[in-house]
Amino acid sequence: MIILGLILVLLAVAAGILLFEGTRALTDGVDIDVLNGTVSLPPLALLITGAAVITIFWLGWALMRAGIRRGSRRRREAKEQAALAEQRRVDDERRMQEEFAQHERKLAEERQRREQETADLRRDADERVEEQHLSTEEARRRAEIAEAQNAEGSHVTDRRDVDPRGADGTVDSTRELPREPRA
Numbered sequence: 001m002i003i004l005g006l007i008l009v010l011l012a013v014a015a016g017i018l019l020f021e022g023t024r025a026l027t028d029g030v031d032i033d034v035l036n037g038t039v040s041l042p043p044l045a046l047l048i049t050g051a052a053v054i055t056i057f058w059l060g061w062a063l064m065r066a067g068i069r070r071g072s073r074r075r076r077e078a079k080e081q082a083a084l085a086e087q088r089r090v091d092d093e094r095r096m097q098e099e100f101a102q103h104e105r106k107l108a109e110e111r112q113r114r115e116q117e118t119a120d121l122r123r124d125a126d127e128r129v130e131e132q133h134l135s136t137e138e139a140r141r142r143a144e145i146a147e148a149q150n151a152e153g154s155h156v157t158d159r160r161d162v163d164p165r166g167a168d169g170t171v172d173s174t175r176e177l178p179r180e181p182r183a
Contacts, residue, residue, distance in 0.1 A: 001063055001064075001066060001067035001070070002063075002064055002067035002068065002071070004060075004063055005059075005060045005061065005062070005063030005064030005065075005066075005067060006060065006064055007060070008056055008057070008059055008060025008063065009057055009060035009061055009064065010060075011056065011060070012053050012054070012056045012057030012060060013057065015049075015053045015056075016050070016053050016054075016057070018032065018034055029041065029042055032046075
């Protein structure tokens with residue numbers, strides 16, 4: 001469109017120049033020398049030809065302006081589309097970074113929760129081991145005390161000398177036999 005408008009403008013300018021050069025007198029017919037030939041026009045025909053030339057010039061000028069406007073509008077729209085695409089890309093990148101950060105926070109919270117659970121389980125296990133150790137120590141001390149008491153009470157009789165039967169000849173299972181001390 002720009003090229004067509006430019007061609008029309010140039011044709012109109014050339015025709016105007018030819019008409020101007022060709023018209024010397026406006027009284028009688030006007031002879032116009034065009035391309036090694038002569039054209040005779042009455043002044044009214046010359047006026048109509050001039051108007052046609054001006055109309056063609058303005059038509060070419062309008063086409064040229066429309067083409068320039070369309071081209072600038074396309075460039076502006078392309079810039080706007082590029083800016084929108086860049087904005088979308090930046091927004092998508094920011095959204096992905098936020099999602100990644102949120103995912104990382106969740107993973108860190110899960111990791112911390114598991115570490116806390118592991119620490120709690122270890123602490124509970126250590127407490128149970130300590131309780132078992134204390135129970136074992138307590139049982140050992142009681143056994144030592146019981147053995148010491150048995151040692152004091154068994155110096156009177158030997159196990160073989162004690163008859164587990166009572167006076168009536170039955171075995172009394174509730175009666176405790178003295179124990180021999182361990183060496």
